Amino acid sequence: MWGFYIEQLIHSLPFFLKGLWMTIAVSGLSLLAGTVIGFIWGIVRASRSRFAKPLIGAWVDVIRGTPFLVQIFIIFFLFPEIGIQLEAFPAAVIALTNLAACFICEIVAAGILSVPLGQKEAATSTGLNWFQQLRYVIMPQSMRVVLPPLVGQYVLLIKDSSVVSAIGVSDVTRVGWLTVQRIPQGLLVFGLVAVLYFVICYPLIQLSNRLEKRMSVGYTRGKE
Amino acid sequence: MIEFKDVHKWFGELHVLKGINLKVESAEVLVVCGPSGSGKSTLIRCINRLERIQKGELIIDTMKVHDSKANMTKLRAEIGFVFQQFNLYPHMTALQNVTLAPMKVRKTPKKEAEDQGRYVLEKVGLADKLHQFPAQLSGGQQQRVAIARGLCMRPKIMLFDEPTSALDPEMINEVLEVMRNLAREGMTMIVVTHEMGFAREVSHRVAFMDFGELIEIAPPGEFFAHPKSERTKLFLSKILTH
Numbered sequence: 001m002w003g004f005y006i007e008q009l010i011h012s013l014p015f016f017l018k019g020l021w022m023t024i025a026v027s028g029l030s031l032l033a034g035t036v037i038g039f040i041w042g043i044v045r046a047s048r049s050r051f052a053k054p055l056i057g058a059w060v061d062v063i064r065g066t067p068f069l070v071q072i073f074i075i076f077f078l079f080p081e082i083g084i085q086l087e088a089f090p091a092a093v094i095a096l097t098n099l100a101a102c103f104i105c106e107i108v109a110a111g112i113l114s115v116p117l118g119q120k121e122a123a124t125s126t127g128l129n130w131f132q133q134l135r136y137v138i139m140p141q142s143m144r145v146v147l148p149p150l151v152g153q154y155v156l157l158i159k160d161s162s163v164v165s166a167i168g169v170s171d172v173t174r175v176g177w178l179t180v181q182r183i184p185q186g187l188l189v190f191g192l193v194a195v196l197y198f199v200i201c202y203p204l205i206q207l208s209n210r211l212e213k214r215m216s217v218g219y220t221r222g223k224e
Numbered sequence: 225m226i227e228f229k230d231v232h233k234w235f236g237e238l239h240v241l242k243g244i245n246l247k248v249e250s251a252e253v254l255v256v257c258g259p260s261g262s263g264k265s266t267l268i269r270c271i272n273r274l275e276r277i278q279k280g281e282l283i284i285d286t287m288k289v290h291d292s293k294a295n296m297t298k299l300r301a302e303i304g305f306v307f308q309q310f311n312l313y314p315h316m317t318a319l320q321n322v323t324l325a326p327m328k329v330r331k332t333p334k335k336e337a338e339d340q341g342r343y344v345l346e347k348v349g350l351a352d353k354l355h356q357f358p359a360q361l362s363g364g365q366q367q368r369v370a371i372a373r374g375l376c377m378r379p380k381i382m383l384f385d386e387p388t389s390a391l392d393p394e395m396i397n398e399v400l401e402v403m404r405n406l407a408r409e410g411m412t413m414i415v416v417t418h419e420m421g422f423a424r425e426v427s428h429r430v431a432f433m434d435f436g437e438l439i440e441i442a443p444p445g446e447f448f449a450h451p452k453s454e455r456t457k458l459f460l461s462k463i464l465t466h
Contacts, residue, residue, distance in 0.1 A: 116311075118307060118309055118311035119311060119313065121274055121307070121311065122305075122307065122311035122312070122313070122370075122373075123313075124274065124300065125272055125274065125300055125303070125304075125305035125374075126300065126301070126304075126305075126324070126325035126329065126373065126374070126377060127296075127297045127298070127300040127301035127325060127329040127377065128324070128325060128328055128329060129297060132328050132329075136313075136324055136328065137313055137324075140315050141313075141314065141315055
């Protein structure tokens with residue numbers, strides 16, 4: 001019985017790989033854009049800006065306080081209301097980019113604020129301007145704090161991307177849904193789906209662990 | 225060279241500088257002492273505008289520091305600042321620490337900046353530590369790198385905010401020695417410190433601050449032998465136990 005289903009499943013493997021590719025495309029694009037936007041927001045959030053800082057803070061709270069599934073529906077159904085036809089794929093990328101940016105923003109802001117104030121003062125006192133301080137003094141130091149949770153966040157976001165199947169993007173989760181209608185063995189089908197997610201996430205988990213170890217040694221070595 | 229005219233500064237409700245009037249001439253070494261919380265650190269932090277003054281005038285050469293349109297980048301490049309906690313960049317070697325600002329602010333070519341960095345680090349006695357990271361250096365060595373970092377900008381003024389207070393006793397002298405040499409070369413210096421030996425021997429004038437006011441300012445001989453104010457006498461009696 002299982003043998004028969006496994007054989008069927010092997011036949012639909014190309015279908016799953018296509019879904020996997022879609023998951024990678026949606027997550028990859030969103031993580032890339034979300035990282036860029038998240039860093040910019042994070043820098044503003046750690047600054048003393050009077051207007052933009054609370055605005056970003058409020059937006060991050062809204063996004064963190066609502067389910068991603070609901071966010072993605074809103075984006076998917078909102079744009080046609082204002083006259084823009086949006087395919088499922090770009091809607092998914094926009095929603096996931098926004099989610100990524102919000103989480104990454106918090107990580108980056110925490111990293112920047114972890115750098116002692118004296119570093120900024122030292123850089124200021126030698127005449128470095130705002131951007132130079134950020135580029136050469138603050139960011140390199142905050143990356144120690146930012147990188148491990150950033151990579152960890154990537155893993156969470158890749159898994160969250162499964163939600164885009166709800167608006168019809170043919171990612172690997174949706175392929176699972178479609179397949180289980182032909183092969184009525186949920187355990188087997190979603191077992192395969194789980195394995196495919198794990199294959200992309202596991203290297204990232206390893207990377208995050210390794211970064212955590214490396215960064216915690218850092219430059220306190222030789223003196224304590 | 226540096227002139228305070230009725231300078232006031234508040235931290236919220238707290239009035240930390242209460243009408244400071246002070247003139248420091250070129251090549252003068254001024255030591256500022258006083259109990260903690262007296263405003264002495266704030267006084268020098270205002271000079272390169274790490275703190276902004278709220279009332280009065282603060283003029284360096286011809287530049288108005290109190291003016292919000294002042295070109296602070298240019299001004300700060302002319303003023304070296306040495307912190308109590310060194311504040312070296314931990315992710316950079318000694319040489320990188322001292323060459324960053326010359327390369328980025330003065331646009332000095334890398335090769336030239338490094339030659340100069342080597343020269344200055346040698347001058348503070350760290351020729352063999354060029355490629356060490358701050359964590360691999362002792363406190364005294366770190367503070368000398370910090371002084372070198374200021375000097376590499378070829379400043380006209382050097383400000384020291386309790387430069388030896390965070391150091392173990394055996395490292396204090398190596399830092400003071402570097403500062404003595406600087407004074408001998410004619411650098412304009414304001415030094416917030418409790419090193420009264422340094423004040424006596426090196427400074428041209430000593431100032432005493434208390435509760436945000438400049439109580440007394442005099443050449444060291446006079447300051448230590450015949451302090452005028454009661455508060456100065458009390459302070460000196462407390463710290464000159466040895």
